[in-house]
Amino acid sequence: MATAQPVIELAGITKRFGGTAALDGVDLAVHPGSVHALVGENGAGKSTLGKIAAGVYEPDVGRIVVEGRPVGRWDTVRAQRRGIVMMAQELSLVRDLTVAQNVFLGIERSSFGLLRRDHGRRFAELDEIARFGLDPDTRVGDLRIADQQKVEILRALARDAKVIVMDEPTSSLTAHETRRLHEMIRLLTAQGRAVVYVSHFLDAVLEVSDTVTVMRDGRRIRTAPAADQTKASLVEAMLGRELAVSFPPLPPAPHPDTPPLLEVEALAGDNGVKRASFTVRPGEIVGLLGLVGSGRTESPAP
Ligand SMILES: Nc1ncnc2c1ncn2[C@@H]1O[C@H](COP(=O)(O)OP(=O)(O)OP(=O)(O)O)[C@@H](O)[C@H]1O
Ligand SMILES: [Mg+2]
Incomplete structure (x- = not known):
């Protein structure tokens, strides 16, 4: 269940790219153990918001607070250290490396003094948590997309992520694989982790998320419990007009x-x-x- 203090809070976030205001004064609070979905039309600012949470971009204006403490400079390394990671819309694995190599990439010499020979043991520990049953020695390029996503999730677990931003995670998945991903998400939230779930698939959003934030033109339109939303109410908020106007009868x-x-x-x-x-x-x-x-x-x- 969601607890009172957000694991990450974004307040008054504005981000411009040249003349485009990708985000305009957006607030977002993500609670531990919950799935917070971001929905909106193309270009609404969902990925930009996720990337700001994960340190890919710094906001032009606004504050980021992680577990009650405001952050100063913010980048992916600092975000990872604070437990915020992102699975990009385009997966970012190295195809020629193995599953285990990808999972531990960049944290070989972490503060835990993790050395290469410890990978086998550490991988087994992670697999115990995730129960994906992936072979650590398979080349990632030989895996199906759904299995590559499992590797991305293991990467997040290896970094002890408290918040995992998943940007369009189901866009290349079959219905069955989407169900599996949702099971994984439930497993993660049962451990107290939070997932920010960006998706165009509103059925999936309503099924998996606890809270939904609707974005339009770089602004936050509404944040509400998923249980109070329907597909129609989400689409109307996304478009800013009634469904009957947007989709006249065929x-x-x-x-x-x-x-x-x-x-x-x-x-x-x-x-x-x-x-x-x-x-x-x-x-x-x-x-x-x-x-x-x-x-x-x-x-x-x-
Ligand atoms: N790196 C960038 N450089 C310039 N403009 C950008 C950049 N990233 C995003 N934008 C612009 O900012 C706005 C918000 O984009 P963003 O990618 O966050 O939207 P989105 O909601 O994720 O859309 P989609 O559903 O298509 O993924 C868009 O107008 C987009 O063109
Ligand atoms: Mg996007």
Whole structure:
């Protein structure tokens, strides 16, 4: 359960990139043992806020307080020392190193005097906590994305993270892998750690988070318990207008006998597309769905 003192508190954070105000006077308090989701449209400022928490950027204006103590200079090294780490939107592992090497990268000679030969024992300890069952000697580049994320989580645990910022962690995951990630998140929060969960997937947000902050145009619109929110209430806050205005009713679907405007049959190419067929009828919206690398964005071979 969330306790009274936030593990990290951001107050009045403003951050500009040239002429863009990425964040404008944003407040955020994250409590131990809880999942705090950040939602908002593209460019709302979610990643920037996460990066400021994790020391990737310093705010132009505003205060950062960790466990009741204001921080002075703030960067990723200082943030890690205070237990704040981030899993980036683009995973940041070294593909040619092993799982264990990635987990301990940069903390080989930490204040614990951790030496290479201790890695095996330390890895086993971490694995006991996380129960991922990853082989420490596998090359990270040979792992699936979901397993690479487990390595990122182990990296955070190895740094004894109190707050893990996860930026779009499920964007390349299947539904099953997302459920597994959520189980891991529950495990982390049961240990008193906090997770800042940035996502466009509102069902996942409502399922996993305790608190949701909605952002729009660099401002915090609302922070409320997830239990009091619905998908519709979140979307309305994200867009700043009612759903009916944003998504007018669809026109009736075209009759199946309507001749197609576009017919694609058994399209193939050396870009990985194999025998793709579909038709597009007038008035139709056709969705192309698939994981990263499945070929949904590939153009036909010339
Ligand atoms: N390094 C940067 N340099 C310049 N502008 C930036 C930089 N990072 C973010 N911005 C701008 O700041 C604003 C907020 O961006 P941010 O990445 O925080 O949004 P976001 O909510 O994470 O969006 P998305 O959902 O697309 O990931 C956007 O207008 C973006 O273009
Ligand atoms: Mg982002």
